[in-house]
Amino acid sequence: MHEVAVLALDTVIGYDLAIPPQILGQATGEDGEPLYRVRVCGLDTSPVRVLAGYSIVPDFGAEILAEADTVIVPGSQLHGPRRTGELPAPVADALATVPAHARVMSICTGAFVLGAAGLLDGRPATTHWAHADTFRTLYPNVLLDENVLFVDDGEVLTSAGLGAGVDLCLHVLRRDHGAEVANRVARYCVVPPWREGGQSQFIDRHVPDGGTDGTAPTRAWALRHLDRPLDLATLAGHARMSVRTFSRRFRAETGLSPGVWLGQQRVRHAMHLLESTDLAVDVVAERAGLGTGASLRQHMRAAHGVSPLAYRKTFRAG
Structure with a gap:
């Protein structure tokens, strides 16, 4: 030990x-x-x-x-x-x-x-x-x-x-x-699982994973389908709300707009795949719903100041 x-x-x-x-x-x-x-x-x-x-x-x-x-x-x-x-x-x-x-x-x-x-x-x-x-x-x-x-x-x-x-x-x-x-x-x-050391102001928000009211069920559903196109109308439709009502309730519950929240979850899922699999960067990007490896690199540099391969090298288990 x-x-x-x-x-x-x-x-x-x-x-x-x-x-x-x-x-x-x-x-x-x-x-x-x-x-x-x-x-x-x-x-x-x-x-x-x-x-x-x-x-x-x-x-x-x-x-x-x-x-x-x-x-x-x-x-x-x-x-x-x-x-x-x-x-x-x-x-x-x-x-x-x-x-x-x-x-x-x-x-x-x-x-x-x-x-x-x-x-x-x-x-x-x-x-x-x-x-x-x-x-x-x-x-x-x-x-x-x-x-x-x-x-x-x-x-x-x-x-x-x-x-x-x-x-x-x-x-x-x-x-x-x-x-x-x-x-x-x-x-x-109950703390953020990762805040990159060089990002002094980055604070990750946890997503409530329980409850049956509000937008929580739709958020949980979206996390299971990050490889799909998920626009605002699709999310609101799943929640059986109008786009306007869904957007308002989503922000009240998470502090973020649906688009910003979804982008964060896609990047987080990509980071998990980089850590836990040998998938190529392009495949990781596709499974996270970010399209291409170039798009994933852009998102990760904007959010965390690090490239996908550098992140994998640093945090890959074993």
């Missing part, structure tokens, strides 16, 4: 701290067995203050870092990394025990700890946008980009603030085990 150690440092950001156990800890294989063992540790087992006004008592001390395949540092207000660029000796000693093969990740201002440890020198990285100027001053050798959700630089990964930590952990699930595992965890946690 892949061992994950989450290092809580005083004063830790509680939201960040909870993300890895929730996201990675939910991941299971086809046999239902956990894919990761996620353990939270401190420098020792003394209480660690949380920014929200309470403390946690970790079950483990820093000794588990030596057993880790992945070490994650959530955001914190640890004085040295956040104010002077210096790493306290106990933290440096703890990080020195991390195995050479281990992957190291940070969430939000956890990047300050990695920066103080010298792990980000010469590397691309990100952190919370509100602290970018301070980070640059303290760690000028880091190639900081605060306009992205996360940065994957191989065995060192960093994310922007708060919710971007969810995106990073889902990205790691995709990288380790493929789209099906990551999407299953995202559905359980």
